[in-house]
Amino acid sequence: MVHLFNAGPAKVPDEVKEQIQSEFFNFAGSGISVIEISHRSPEFTALMNESNVNLREILEIPDNYRILWLAGGATGLFSSIPLNLITSKDDVLDYVVTGTWSKGAAKEAEKYANVNYVVPIPADFTGVPLEESMKFTPGAKYVFYCDNETVNGIEFPHILKTDSTIVCDMSSNFLSRAVDVQKYGAIFAGVQKNVAPAGLGVLIIREDLISADRLHQVPKVWDFKLQDAANSCLNTPNVFSLYVTNLVLKHLMKNGGLKRYSELSRQKSSAIYDIIDDSNGFYACKIDKDARSRMNVTFKLASKDLEAEFVKKAADLKIEGVKGHRSVGGIRASLYNAVTMESVNYLGDFMKSFQKNHE
Structure with a gap:
């Protein structure tokens, strides 16, 4: 998968x-x-x-x-x-x-x-x-x-x-x-x-x-x-x-209309932002907390080389599409309606293990 x-x-x-x-x-x-x-x-x-x-x-x-x-x-x-x-x-x-x-x-x-x-x-x-x-x-x-x-x-x-x-x-x-x-x-x-x-x-x-x-x-x-x-x-x-x-x-x-999907998007984005905020700066999101996107979670690591390794290791685990936009670099995870909580948790587990292996 x-x-x-x-x-x-x-x-x-x-x-x-x-x-x-x-x-x-x-x-x-x-x-x-x-x-x-x-x-x-x-x-x-x-x-x-x-x-x-x-x-x-x-x-x-x-x-x-x-x-x-x-x-x-x-x-x-x-x-x-x-x-x-x-x-x-x-x-x-x-x-x-x-x-x-x-x-x-x-x-x-x-x-x-x-x-x-x-x-x-x-x-x-x-x-x-x-x-x-x-x-x-x-x-x-x-x-x-x-x-x-x-x-x-x-x-x-x-x-x-x-x-x-x-x-x-x-x-x-x-x-x-x-x-x-x-x-x-x-x-x-x-x-x-x-x-x-x-x-x-x-x-x-x-x-x-x-x-x-x-x-x-x-x-x-x-x-x-x-x-x-x-x-x-x-x-x-x-x-x-x-x-x-x-x-x-x-x-x-x-499947519940916009009310349900709005709550799901909040849950999905919060799961990733919590990992970023709890990473002691390993993952850095520069966006003001009150304006953080529920759809497109963007963050950076300490170096471009580390970000490249993150993208490669993610792909090895069948996590695709997390490379940041070419104009800004970094990492981006887009959490649209069709992205399941299972996939979000899978990404979150990878982020935790990647940090653990590089600290």
Whole structure:
């Protein structure tokens, strides 16, 4: 058994993979595979509609919000969000930068609008800035932040407090806890972190934000108004990824919903953070405790050589995906919904023995 801690593409529940395997050659009684069905077929239309219903149910999405399934993942939405929402050359966009992905989103938005950095970008990311230090722009078109920074291991402990419309990237903690959707103008995610295979982005957006009154021309494939009118089928969507997404949604609802998975994520991350905190500095997590990610636990050892040995020894024991992101190094264990407590405890036991053997 391989214990997989990849940051994305990430682990899919074994029960879901077994179902994929069992019906791979015959989707919905059609006699053909899900990777072969037409996106114009009644089988796919039923799949799309069921996915929308299930996502609305699990997140309690209000009726005045639309769900779009889009190409380009979350990175594509870094561009399409400002392109679709800017209506004037004088529009200002507020960005709260807390890590690699929010920094990238802000840089992308600068191509199309006036971006205000709510707090200066720090030399090193270690947490979420105090809200009293944030300088919002009165009348900003929207305020953007990333709820969970996958690379850095930083997660907002609560929704950002602002009077402006909030746009939030929830890629790596999507469906890991309940969300009060009506407090956001838009929520988006790439599904490959915590839901399904790569290649699909999901956008949950308030209806009044979908408008043809825009400053910039928008590529057809990323035009929210056109995609909404076409039920996300303006072009051929990622059929297989949407299919797996729907299976995962049903799996989550069947197994206790977001309340249960939120508690499980707390338990899993606490198990690893406790080992780090009890290691007398052998393992070092620089992230402020109130902003430590439940999804992506990041830490470092005394040297790069020791970290390389940690990754190699882990792989020898079939622990995969724990090497830190190439831009920051260190170690990272991603504890998404599909990662079991058994795997977390296995990783924890390895961490204890590795420390014991190197002290």
